[in-house]
Amino acid sequence: MSSAGVALFTNLVVAVLLASAFLAISFYDGRRAARWIALSYATGMAALSLEFVIAGFGASRPMVVVNFGGFLLATLFFNVGVARRIGARVPWALMGTLFGVSLLTTWLSADWTGHLFWGSVVYQLPYALMQWIGVGIIFSDRKRDRLDTMLGVVLAISGVQFLLKPVMKWLSGGLGQDPALYLESTYAVISLSMSAICALALALTMLAMFARDVLRDVTQRAEIDPMSGVLNRGGFARQVEMALRDAVAHGLPVSLVLADLDHFKQVNDTLGHASGDRVIEAFGTFIRSAGEHRLIAGRIGGEEFAMVLPGVNLAAARLFAETARSSFGSLAIAGLPIQRRFTASFGVAEGYPDEGLDSMLRRADEALYRAKAEGRNAVRTALPYVPDALGLASATGASPVVRRYRTSSSGAKR
Known part of the structure; x- marks a missing residue:
């Protein structure tokens, strides 16, 4: 040859x-x-x-x-x-x-x-x-x-x-x-x-x-939460950290929206845990369909969800949260009583250039608590960012939201 x-x-x-x-x-x-x-x-x-x-x-x-x-x-x-x-x-x-x-x-x-x-x-x-x-x-x-x-x-x-x-x-x-x-x-x-x-x-x-x-x-x-279809806590944290770095590098705003399903313990107690799972699944599906393509959504607790919107300021993020609150509140969930509706409360915070995810979560969480305390099915915005001179957030190694769900399955906000 x-x-x-x-x-x-x-x-x-x-x-x-x-x-x-x-x-x-x-x-x-x-x-x-x-x-x-x-x-x-x-x-x-x-x-x-x-x-x-x-x-x-x-x-x-x-x-x-x-x-x-x-x-x-x-x-x-x-x-x-x-x-x-x-x-x-x-x-x-x-x-x-x-x-x-x-x-x-x-x-x-x-x-x-x-x-x-x-x-x-x-x-x-x-x-x-x-x-x-x-x-x-x-x-x-x-x-x-x-x-x-x-x-x-x-x-x-x-x-x-x-x-x-x-x-x-x-x-x-x-x-x-x-x-x-x-x-x-x-x-x-x-x-x-x-x-x-x-x-x-x-x-x-x-x-x-x-x-x-x-x-x-x-x-x-x-990194996907199997029940809700959105990111789990680890996947959410990883993607958000990258989004925050990118926003800082390009001088863009970034906002965080926390959502907590109202009276969720009551749903589990009266309708059963399977029905509670359906509500979580429905809310996850709702977030994925309602959010813009750049939205990063994760389930960070039992019935608590977090959404990061790169390039969106506080006013636009609040509008997004209000729209989500109203739309989800009128949504009928398959497999549950047709007359039953479910609501969620929201806390919104806009990030600052030198602010980390833990601090944003803490401020949004405080706004969410106010929404719960003032009647639920509401949206509240966070107070301005104040740098932690003692570095307490960095010393804990985890956000207050994540720590709360590690230590409690009931929680005070339900």
Whole structure:
């Protein structure tokens, strides 16, 4: 077997392994994007296999077109996987048009594709364009992170390497050769090596992205309160600390809203704990549906919830709380008496640049106590922030709200 044949066989083995890896990810985690990437490498493997057939039986026009189309289809499937992963629109019309026009062009130019420099450019150009469509998909996502950007860069480089192949073919003396002699040429070794490097770089970047996504999902599931569907206490604290740092860095306001279900002990005593659980579940669902997309909501106690609104000042946060109070108070909860309504009380505080989460919780908690003491089903705002010169909050290591629910299951506010 020639050096190019060994390189081609190596590429086939790598393609099989990569397709298997992405297929395993899709089965394990149910990710449709991984299935498209697996299909991409499997299709590329089939297209590469045709090189052995062409070398053994000759390069007929249909065989050349099928070989070309198979690899172009692999790049198309890769783009679909990229779009599915980030939730972007798949440009089916653009990619389908490019695919159809390229197949027709290759069929018409099959006789001179391997013999002329510009024929080789025409053959490689669709691959580059398809890869650059993938770049466009990635950079259309405003929420992309560093790994997404890295994938876009690798895709762009991969597109460039396709356009370098005609130059490599010309410099290595591959122009004018019969396509059936491709595996005997120096150009084949160069071309297959370039393709293998780009394919591996793309695959490793995608694997890193899927691994990061799986880890993020596992972390998020560990931070979700199973009953209410909002963040648990630990997840809430972690996300809020990041939000507070970001708000300070950008000079944005941030507000905290505490909510406590009214007469919750009475609900449990008269309707049963299962009904109390339904009320908690309903309030969690209500928060998730009523809040804006940047809202961070968590269940920090038995029936107490906290919501942080980045970029929202005290007046807007109070308006949000009043709307939530009124809407939830009129909500019928499935599985409970149709005439029964449930209410909640709210305490609202706006954060200060040098204020931590514990202090915000303490001030909002004091406002919540006032709402409870003054009749419940009400919203009260917190007093201004006064720095604790003695550092008592930092010495305790936990907010008053969190400490109260660690030590008491009944509480005075019910």
